[in-house]
Amino acid sequence: MDSWVRFSGQSQAKERVIRAAQYACTLLGYTLQKNGAGAELVTTIKQLEGHLSLARKLFRLGNSVDALESAKRAIHLSDVVLRFCITVSHLNRAMYFACDNILWLGKTGVSKKMDQEKWSQRSFRYYLFSLIMNLSRDLYELKLLMEVECNSKCSASKVSAENGVVPQKKLPPHHLVGIQLRLLIHILRNNPPLLLDVLKNTCDLFIPLDKLGLCKTNPGFVGLCGLTSSILSILTIVHPWLKLKP
Template sequence: MEPWVRFSAQSQARERLLRAAQYGCALAGAALQRNGASAEVVARVRQLEAHLSLGRKLLRLGGSADALEAAKRAIHLSDAVLRFCLTLSHLNRAMYLACDNVLWAGKAGLAPAVDQEKWSQRSFRYYLFALIVNLSRDAYEIRALMEREAGGQRAKGAEAGRQQQQRRRAEAGLQQLGLRLQLELRLLLRVLRGNPPLLLDVLKNACDLFIPLDKLGLYRSSPAFVGLCGLASSVLSILTILHPWLKLKP
């Protein structure tokens, strides 16, 4: 009960719950439409989805300032790659949230002259770039951990490694490549299994990636698939808030 009370007291947690509900409505609406539900029922589900989206935008007011503060903190990281990726990610998130605030003002009637289509496209472009940078950071973390894991294995079994190398030289080129890829895949799975925060971050960013790709028309997906991806990434985000040790640091 205590984790849930701590969770519900956070505005970010409430926003994640609304996001999960929003994409759950998108998934349900697509399923109802595919199964021949009445137009009125589908319209009500989509209206609820729109209301949840507007509520999320309200909760994200002022989020740009938090993202800029996070970018300032990331500048002081000692690792150059992490410093670059995290700073750029937070800056793009700040721009994305700023565009989102403009959209909220337009939809709430405070700025009726706002071109919502233009600002929506602009928002999703910043969102997409932030996700690409996040996935690049994940790839860097994975590569570093794989090299560390492989180095430890070589240190433990140098003699076995020399014997393997001799066998590899005797094998054909394609067979050697296949064996190497198999070893790399096993190493990747071992690294991800041993680092749940990194695994969750990769899955969350990969799921989120399909949303701006679809909205920008770069990779069209079905509404059901977009809703499923949004729901899955929202649930993963909620897990990292309920269990802070699952959040990738820094």
């Protein structure tokens, strides 16, 4: 109950719930259309999706400032790779939110002469760059953890050799690939925050790729990716220990 009270009191949490509902509508609308549902029902679902999208933009007003503050904090990280990836990601998020705020002005009719398509493309480009930085950070974190695991295994092998245990023969390449995959799965299973972050960023990546025409899929796939990443984001808000730090 305390987790839910804390969750419902956060504007970010409410935005995530609305985002999940929006992409659920995207998925539902595509599914109904493919199954031959009535045009009126499909239109109603699409209108609801549009209203939810507009509501999300309202909740994101001012998020550029938060992203800039996060970038200022990240610039003091000691690890140069993490500092670069996280700072650049937050700066791109700040630009993405700024473009999104401008889009909100256009969609609400405050600025009627605005080229909404141009600003939409700009916002998705900044969103894409931010996600690329996030995934780069995830890969770097994975690399560090795999190096630690490999070093510990090498140390154990040296101890065995010193105790008179005969070392194994050199393995063929395809066996090494299998070992690396098992090691990767082991690391992700033992690091839920990293696993969730990889899944969330991977799902989100398909959204700007589709909107920018770089990897065309379909609204149903985009809706599924957006719904999945939204649920994962909600989990990290309800259970803060699942959020990848720093």
